[in-house]
Amino acid sequence: GAVVSQHPSRVICKSGTSVKIECRSLDFQATTMFWYRQFPKQSLMLMATSNEGSKATYEQGVEKDKFLINHASLTLSTLTVTSAHPEDSSFYICSARDLKENHGYTFGSGTRLTVV
C-alpha cells in the first residue's frame, strides 16, 4: 500500500528559531498533501492543503506566514514553522492519497515539536 514518510519524528527547538518538517510519498506521486496539527487527546485539525507547483491553501485561522508550506515536487511537501514559540508545540502530521489505490488517505508518522 501507499507509504508516506515524515521526518523528523521528534524535534526540540528554541523559541524564535524555525523548524522544517518533511513529508514524502515513497511509492506514489502526490499532487496534493495535507498538513494537520493534533493536540493531546484531540482530533486532527487540518491546517493546510499543499499543492504541487502552486500555493498552499490554508484553513481559516492558520497563519500562512507562520506555517510556510512548499510542495516543490510530486513526492515532497515541507512545512516550516517559523519563529517558533512554546504554543507551537504540538504533533504535526501529514497525509496524502495514492489515487491509483481505491482507499483512504495515508498518514505520515508525525512530528512531535517541542519549543522551549
Place this chain on the structure above:
Amino acid sequence: GENVEQHPSTLSVQEGDSAVIKCTYSDSASNYFPWYKQELGKRPQLIIDIRSNVGEKKDQRIAVTLNKTAKHFSLHITETQPEDSAVYFCAASRGSYIPTFGRGTSLIVHP
C-alpha cells in the same frame, strides 16, 4: 461543509466484549467513510472503510455499517482485546475531497 459527529468520546469495555462507535455526517453527498485507529504517539492507520453503495462491510473482528438515509455509520469491534485500545477516528468525504474527521473515541479494553 461537512460536519462529522462521533460518540462516545471514551469507551471502556472488558476484554472479549463488543465495542460500538457511532458517527453521523451532514453532507448527503458524502460517499466514502474510512475509520482510522491511532495508538498513542503514532500515526492514524486506516483499519476499514465503506462506500455509499454498500450497507455493511466486515473484516475479521471489525465491521462497519452505513445508513445513508439517516446519515450515520458505525464501527463494530467484536471479541475486543487489550491491543484494540487506541483512539478511533471516523471520517466522511465526497469523492477525492479531503475527509472531515470526527473528534475521536478513546477505546480502553480492560484485560
